[in-house]
Amino acid sequence: MIGGYLAGHSLLHRLPAGVKLIGLAALSVLLVPVGDPFVLVLALAVVVIVYASFGRQGVARLFQWRPLLPVLLMIGALQLWAASFEVAAASILRILLMVLLADLVTLSTRLQDMMDALMVVLRPFERLGLDARRLSLAVALVLRFVPVLVAGWHGRAEAWRARSGRRPGLALVGAFFAGVLKNADQVAEALEARGFAADQTPPAGEGRG
Amino acid sequence: MLVRTALMAALIGALGLVPPIFLPVLPGVPISTQNLAVMLAGLMLGARGGAAASALFVLVVLLGAPLLTGGRGGLGVLAGPTVGFFLGFVPGAYVTGLLAERLRFSAFLSALVAAFVGGVLVVYLCGIPALALVAGIGLERAALGTAVFLPGDVLKSIAAAVLASTVMARWRAGSR
Numbered sequence: 175m176i177g178g179y180l181a182g183h184s185l186l187h188r189l190p191a192g193v194k195l196i197g198l199a200a201l202s203v204l205l206v207p208v209g210d211p212f213v214l215v216l217a218l219a220v221v222v223i224v225y226a227s228f229g230r231q232g233v234a235r236l237f238q239w240r241p242l243l244p245v246l247l248m249i250g251a252l253q254l255w256a257a258s259f260e261v262a263a264a265s266i267l268r269i270l271l272m273v274l275l276a277d278l279v280t281l282s283t284r285l286q287d288m289m290d291a292l293m294v295v296l297r298p299f300e301r302l303g304l305d306a307r308r309l310s311l312a313v314a315l316v317l318r319f320v321p322v323l324v325a326g327w328h329g330r331a332e333a334w335r336a337r338s339g340r341r342p343g344l345a346l347v348g349a350f351f352a353g354v355l356k357n358a359d360q361v362a363e364a365l366e367a368r369g370f371a372a373d374q375t376p377p378a379g380e381g382r383g
Numbered sequence: 384m385l386v387r388t389a390l391m392a393a394l395i396g397a398l399g400l401v402p403p404i405f406l407p408v409l410p411g412v413p414i415s416t417q418n419l420a421v422m423l424a425g426l427m428l429g430a431r432g433g434a435a436a437s438a439l440f441v442l443v444v445l446l447g448a449p450l451l452t453g454g455r456g457g458l459g460v461l462a463g464p465t466v467g468f469f470l471g472f473v474p475g476a477y478v479t480g481l482l483a484e485r486l487r488f489s490a491f492l493s494a495l496v497a498a499f500v501g502g503v504l505v506v507y508l509c510g511i512p513a514l515a516l517v518a519g520i521g522l523e524r525a526a527l528g529t530a531v532f533l534p535g536d537v538l539k540s541i542a543a544a545v546l547a548s549t550v551m552a553r554w555r556a557g558s559r
Contacts, residue, residue, distance in 0.1 A: 195458075198458065202462065239455060239459070242463060242464075242465075245465060246464070249514075249520060252524045253519065256520065265518055265519050269462065272459075273459040276458035276460075276461060279457075280457025281447075288446045288447060292442075313439070313442065315389035317443065317448060319393030319394075320400070320448070347542070348550050354394065355550075358387055365386060
C-alpha cells in the first residue's frame with residue numbers, strides 16, 4: 175500500500191504525532207532567521223545522520239526528493255545572479271533542511287495516527303457541518319483508488335504496446351478516463367447499497383466503510 | 384458525490400504517479416499531468432466539488448501519501464519551494480468550476496477558458512508569490528522561472544477542455 179510511513183521503533187516513531195507536529199512547527203520558525211550556511215550545513219548533516227540511522231530505506235527516502243533538485247538549482251542560480259554565493263547557499267540549504275525535517279515526521283508517523291492528530295484539530299469544525307467519519311472514508315477511498323487507477327493505466331499502456339510497438343500516446347487518455355468514470359459509479363452504487371447514502375450523512379453506528 | 388470527489392482526488396494523485404506523457408509538440412520535455420486532473424476536477428464537479436476534490440488530494444498528500452509528481456509527499460511539501468502551486472490546486476479547481484458554470488461560450492470554449500484561468504492563472508497566482516517567498520528571489524524572477532511551464536500548461540488546458548467536452552460530458556450530466 176502506498177504511504178509515507180517507514181516501519182520502525184526509533185524514538186521518533188514512539189513520540190505521539192501531536193508532539194512531533196508541534197516540534198516541527200517550532201523548528202521551522204526557529205530556522206527562518208538562520209542565514210549562516212555553515213550552521214545550516216551542520217544541521218543538515220545531523221538530519222542526514224538521522225535518516226541514515228534508519229538503514230538503507232532511510233537513505234532511499236532522501237532520494238524521494240530528487241525531483242526538487244531542478245527547482246533548487248534554478249533558485250540557486252537566480253540568487254547567485256541577484257545576491258551572493260552565501261545567500262544562495264543558505265536558502266537552498268534551508269529549504270532542503272525544512273523539507274527533510276518535515277519528512278522525518280511523515281516517515282515516523284502512521285497515516286492513521288496522523289489522521290487522528292488531524293481530527294483533534296478538526297473537532298471544533300464539526301459544529302459547522304464537517305463530518306469526520308465521511309472525511310476519513312473519503313481519505314480511505316482516495317488511497318484505495320490511486321493504485322486501482324494506476325493499474326488501469328498500466329494495463330491499457332501494455333495492451334497498446336503489445337499491438338503497436340510505439341510509445342503509448344494521447345489516444346490512450348480517452349479510453350482511460352471513460353473507464354475511470356464507469357468505475358466511480360460502480361463504487362458509488364456499492365457504497366449506497368451498504369448504507370452510505372449519496373448525499374446525506376450515513377445513519378450513526380452503522381457501516382464501517 | 385463523496386465517491387466522485389474521492390475519485391477525482393485519486394485521479395490527481397494517480398496522474399502524479401504515472402510516467403509523464405511525451406507530447407510530439409515538445410520533444411524531450413516531460414509533461415506532468417497532475418494539474419490537468421485539477422482542471423478536470425473543476426470542470427467535472429463544479430466549483431465546490433472541484434475544490435473539495437483538490438482539498439482532499441492536498442490532505443492525503445500532507446498525511447503522507449507520496450502522490451505529488453515524482454513521488455513526493457508528506458509534510459515536507461509544505462516547506463518546499465513549490466508549496467504555492469500545490470496549495471493553489473484548491474482555488475484553481477474552484478475558479479475553473481465557477482467559470483465553467485458561468486461562461487456562455489460553446490461547451491469547448493467555456494471549458495478551455497475556465498481551465499486556463501483557473502488551472503493555470505490562479506495556480507500561478509498562488510505559486511509564484513510562494514516560490515518568491517520560500518526561495519527569497521523576488522516576484523519577477525519567480526515568475527520568470529515559472530514561465531518555462533506555460534507552454535505545457537496551455538496544452539493541458541486544451542486537453543482538459545477536450546476531455547471535459549467529449550469523454551466526460553455524459554458523466555457530468557448524470558452527476559449526483
